[in-house]
Amino acid sequence: MSIHPLSRPDTPASSPETPPRSTMDRVFASLRARPGVSAAGAIVLLVTVVGLGFSAVTSPAEAVTAQWHAPEGAAVTPTAAPAEPTADPAANAISMSATGDIIMGDAPQDLPPNGGKGYFDKIKPLLPADLVMGNLEQPITDETGTGKCPAPKPGEPVNCHQFRVPPSYAKHLVDAGFDLLNTANNHSRDYGSTGFTNTQKALDAAGLKHTGATNQITVVDVKGVKVAVLGFSSYAGNNSLLNLTSAKKVVAKAAEQADLVVVQVHMGAEGAEKSHVRPGTENFLGENRGNPHAFSRAVIDAGADLIIGHGPHVVRGMEFYKGRLIAYSLGNFAGGGQLRSEGRLGWGGVLKVTLNKDGSFVSGQFQSTIFSGAHGVPQPDTKDRALGLITQMTKDDFGKSGAVLSADGAISSPAT
């Protein structure tokens, strides 16, 4: 049975120092998973905005009913005289959920049974929110003839990895409850620009929103609140997290078009030992994987209200900056038999966040998940291992700016 890497860099947007493939491959080899090894972890981060919830305006997909906080006092008081307009804070709040990396399999040889039907059933109860998002870490396409990997030579180790699932798999994302998928990452162009375009078409056909292409600002109207979602990575064809000037510019543009701005970003080095966030640029395999600390602050300064990070394949801590939550990494959500699952590589979770229309933080929740089995199927983790790791990393890395995480996963901002 072949082994697979956690992920591999694809086309660095600006990485003149990219090492020879042989070097990267050696490193990747150390990160590989063996499909069939049980127990993989996944992080499902659901960001939920509380309140009346949103209905996706630009999306054919219907918004999911808010499951966080039912607005208090929703009942009308019929006996009251025409009341003066009173602001109901919950009325302008929305719930959002988000997950880390999603891989459902690798066509044609390594796909889950029954055509992938029910792949997300175990985790589905954790996902509902007014806007449900995930990081799609693979193309959804038929074979394009333009895969990035050369044909393997008999007797030689497979050193290049590309993942795809057929277009029919888009419906599994719909079944899970996803509304919007991020395509800014190192695998979205595994099958070239044709594969990338095919992915967008497959998502469109399924009624799913997507974001991640350069200058793509996806605006979703969620129950009257306009939410702009953008995707960033260090790879060509996506908004670049390496150029803070351009990043701030596109975020500021998004802020002009919407009430809330959500940034999806594939940032940071990869691997089990990469759980920490330190100020400074992170390099991996000779590539500049960005400065998560500086990037997150820059885009919040430019108008972002929530930062959803992924890419390291492990969860990282969370902090607040100017009242905005930064989730540095949601880790892996679904492995598809392609991602390693041992130890913390298999731990994941669901982050839910509720934001007011003005971007202020209302509440948050993290629920741990894990993926396992030959096909990396995600499920709830009753041992809350990802929550424990996030809590520890948050304490280690952020001090007073760190998010306050309770034992049950509730998230709140630190006292100021």
Ligand SMILES: [Zn+2]
């Ligand atoms: Zn990746």
